[in-house]
Amino acid sequence: MNCQEVQPFVSALHDGESVSRETADHIRICSACRARLEDYTRMAVELRLLASSASEEAPTRLPHLPPQGRRWGPTLTARVLVPRFALGVGVFVILGLSVGLGWVRAQSGGLWFQFDVSNPETRAGVGGLIQVGDPGQGGFLSAGPHKRIAIRVRALDVQNDVVRLMVRARVYEPVSESEEEKVANSQAGVVFKEPMDRFFANTTPREFDYTPGQTLEVPVEGGGKLLLKGEVFKLRPSFSAESYPVAPKPDEIVLSKAALVRGSEFLGEVQGSGSAQGKNSAVGVCVPPLGAFVFALGPFEGAVQGVVEFGEARFKMDGYEYTLFSATPITGGQQPREIWVYRGQNCPPSWGPAPKTPGMIGSGDLSNVLHMLRK
Amino acid sequence: MTTVEQEQELWERLRRGDTEAFGNFYRQHATRLQVFLRHYLGDAKAAEDVAQEAFLQLWRHPNGFNPARATLRAYLFGIAARRAADWWRHRAREERAAASPQAASRTEAATLMEDALARLEPEPRSLLWLREVEGYSCAELAAMLEIPLGTVKSRLFAAREQLRRIWRGERPQEEL
Numbered sequence: 060m061n062c063q064e065v066q067p068f069v070s071a072l073h074d075g076e077s078v079s080r081e082t083a084d085h086i087r088i089c090s091a092c093r094a095r096l097e098d099y100t101r102m103a104v105e106l107r108l109l110a111s112s113a114s115e116e117a118p119t120r121l122p123h124l125p126p127q128g129r130r131w132g133p134t135l136t137a138r139v140l141v142p143r144f145a146l147g148v149g150v151f152v153i154l155g156l157s158v159g160l161g162w163v164r165a166q167s168g169g170l171w172f173q174f175d176v177s178n179p180e181t182r183a184g185v186g187g188l189i190q191v192g193d194p195g196q197g198g199f200l201s202a203g204p205h206k207r208i209a210i211r212v213r214a215l216d217v218q219n220d221v222v223r224l225m226v227r228a229r230v231y232e233p234v235s236e237s238e239e240e241k242v243a244n245s246q247a248g249v250v251f252k253e254p255m256d257r258f259f260a261n262t263t264p265r266e267f268d269y270t271p272g273q274t275l276e277v278p279v280e281g282g283g284k285l286l287l288k289g290e291v292f293k294l295r296p297s298f299s300a301e302s303y304p305v306a307p308k309p310d311e312i313v314l315s316k317a318a319l320v321r322g323s324e325f326l327g328e329v330q331g332s333g334s335a336q337g338k339n340s341a342v343g344v345c346v347p348p349l350g351a352f353v354f355a356l357g358p359f360e361g362a363v364q365g366v367v368e369f370g371e372a373r374f375k376m377d378g379y380e381y382t383l384f385s386a387t388p389i390t391g392g393q394q395p396r397e398i399w400v401y402r403g404q405n406c407p408p409s410w411g412p413a414p415k416t417p418g419m420i421g422s423g424d425l426s427n428v429l430h431m432l433r434k
Numbered sequence: 435m436t437t438v439e440q441e442q443e444l445w446e447r448l449r450r451g452d453t454e455a456f457g458n459f460y461r462q463h464a465t466r467l468q469v470f471l472r473h474y475l476g477d478a479k480a481a482e483d484v485a486q487e488a489f490l491q492l493w494r495h496p497n498g499f500n501p502a503r504a505t506l507r508a509y510l511f512g513i514a515a516r517r518a519a520d521w522w523r524h525r526a527r528e529e530r531a532a533a534s535p536q537a538a539s540r541t542e543a544a545t546l547m548e549d550a551l552a553r554l555e556p557e558p559r560s561l562l563w564l565r566e567v568e569g570y571s572c573a574e575l576a577a578m579l580e581i582p583l584g585t586v587k588s589r590l591f592a593a594r595e596q597l598r599r600i601w602r603g604e605r606p607q608e609e610l
Contacts, residue, residue: 070591074565074572098598103566105547105601110469110567171584292584309439386573391439 060085065092067294073099077318077328172214172222174289176277191217191291208279211259215266217291222269227262230281309392311336312356312422316386319346319417321379326417333422341428343420345406347413351432353401354383355425356390362399374400403432445506448496460489463507467514470568474518474560476552484521488514503577508570512578515560522556550601558593565590 065085068078069092078086086092170191191214209231215223262280269275275287307313313334319326326346333342341355354372355362365374365381367390372383381400383389390396406414421431447455464485471481491513492499492506499509551559564570564578572590576583 066595067588067591070594071587073594074587074590095598098602099594102547102594102597102601106551106563106566109473109547109551110466110563290582292582294584294587393439 062089062091065089066095069095070099071294072096073103077325170214170217171292171294172212172217172289173292174212174287176210176212177286178208178283179286180283187212189214191215191222208283208285209258209262210277210279210285211262212287214291220271220291222271222289222291224267224269224275224287225264226267226277226287227259227264228277228279228285229258229262230279230283231258307334307388307391308336309390310338310340310356312340312342312354312390313387314342314344314354314383314385314389314419314422317344318384319344319352320382320384321349328417330416330418333419335422335424335428337424339425340423341425342422343428343431344417345410345414345420346417347406347415349402351403351406351420352383353403353425353428353432354389355399355401355428356397357425358399359401359425362401365398365400366395367398368395372398372400374398376400376402401429405432407432441505442501445496445499445501448493448506456489456493459506463510464489466568467511470511470560470563471514471518473548473551473563474515474556475521480521484514484517487517491517504574508574508578511564511568511570512580515564515579518560519557547601550597553600554593554596558589558596561586561589562593562597 060081062085065082068082069086072078072086073096086096171188172191173188176187189212193213208228210226210228213225215225217223265278267275267277269287269289271290273288277285277287279285311334313332314329315332315334317329317332319329326349329344329346335342339355339357341353343351343353345351353362358364363374363376365372367373369388370385372385372389374381374383388394389398407420410418421428444455444459448459467488468481468485471484472478475481475484488510492510499506504512551562554562561575561579564575565572570578572583572586575586579586581589
């Protein structure tokens with residue numbers, strides 16, 4: 060990489076984002092890029108100093124308040140929060156096939172397509188991030204009580220703000236009994252790339268000319284449909300603000316594009332997102348090579364107590380101080396508040412012997428999440 | 435400390451026409467908003483007018499706010515940024531020139547930065563201010579300004595580069 064290619068990432072780095080290893084290596088050794096980064100920092104400080112001196116001035120008068128505009132009343136305009144996951148009623152859990160999908164290094168010049176897929180019958184939804192032109196070897200599986208639907212999305216190219224999409228969607232039929240058992244016995248789990256490749260090989264691809272922002276109806280082989288909505292980005296977006304509530308309930312726990320730090324060591328960004336609401340709600344993540352972490356809003360055996368404050372949770376474990384960052388508030392209610400964290404030595408066996416990238420294990424009732432660790 | 439529930443409650447109170455809640459909200463944010471607008475517009479009087487218009491819009495039409503997308507404060511700054519952009523579009527160049535920022539007694543470094551900032555185009559100037567001074571994340575800025583997240587990042591990068599070129603050019607040689 061040269062300086063010109065790296066420049067936008069210097070700005071992103073200044074904004075607190077992580078960059079690819081290749082980019083980081085360049086910035087580390089390039090005096091010009093480091094000078095740019097230092098200038099950005101100094102400029103920010105000067106701007107804040109400028110604002111600080113001006114902020115001491117007295118506030119201005121309150122304007123005269125006219126009658127408020129015509130409103131249709133709270134009944135018609137009240138926002139209703141619909142539970143994204145129908146916990147305890149059905150098994151509407153998103154199975155994120157994190158392996159491969161979305162875990163692509165940022166490359167200069169490449170466009171990104173971020174999308175949400177939802178099942179209108181179950182209201183289950185999942186978000187995805189792919190690079191335009193990437194083969195898109197990942198897939199998603201939406202599970203419900205009646206049927207499971209698998210979908211794979213590729214963004215072939217973008218021309219005149221229209222995205223050429225290739226989508227495969229079919230009612231999911233496991234290719235082996237062991238795989239069926241793996242899916243049927245768990246509320247959430249990971250289906251690996253290999254069986255999904257086999258599955259999608261027998262699924263007819265459909266191409267769509269998609270205008271970002273609109274809702275695309277994707278027919279599903281075997282019956283039903285999925286709704287897809289997405290946007291194109293020039294740089295890799297850090298998270299989808301619309302995917303998870305910015306104002307979670309006090310009994311709701313949400314991890315959205317989370318990242319885990321131990322001391323000053325960045326352990327990785329967790330692929331996928333998850334939320335759960337209700338008594339004993341919990342989320343589980345796998346962070347190789349440390350194992351599995353379960354976060355819950357109530358105490359449970361083997362867990363240590365930590366503190367959560369909006370998008371940040373801090374806890375001590377095994378002599379280390381950990382910090383978990385999430386792109387949206389982790390829970391609601393008065394902050395800071397308590398959170399309990401448990402670490403299992405291993406990620407679930409279904410993840411294979413040596414998983415490499417952090418990912419969501421699942422979310423839901425604590426007992427179910429703990430059960431997932433053993434699958 | 436403002437919790438997400440308090441934010442929701444404040445919005446509900448504004449929707450019900452609670453003048454006390456609005457007054458508190460105004461006193462909490464009016465000064466910062468005017469400082470932002472003064473740098474955006476380069477005109478103290480216009481900044482005051484636009485700030486008042488933004489507050490009044492929030493008061494008259496509180497239902498335009500979506501608590502799932504941003505905070506009330508971010509929504510207010512978003513309204514103000516859009517109104518300020520309108521102000522720039524509708525003012526004659528002569529008026530803008532006549533209304534250049536008043537020089538205040540500041541340190542040399544502050545004056546250099548202030549001058550450099552004033553030489554930026556209004557939109558990159560406001561974007562940088564909202565990011566670096568007000569501390570809004572790129573995602574919040576995307577929601578606030580109703581532009582894609584990728585656009586926010588690319589514009590931020592361009593704004594930083596513009597400001598850097600101006601700022602470095604104005605600094606004394608020995609500091610470079």
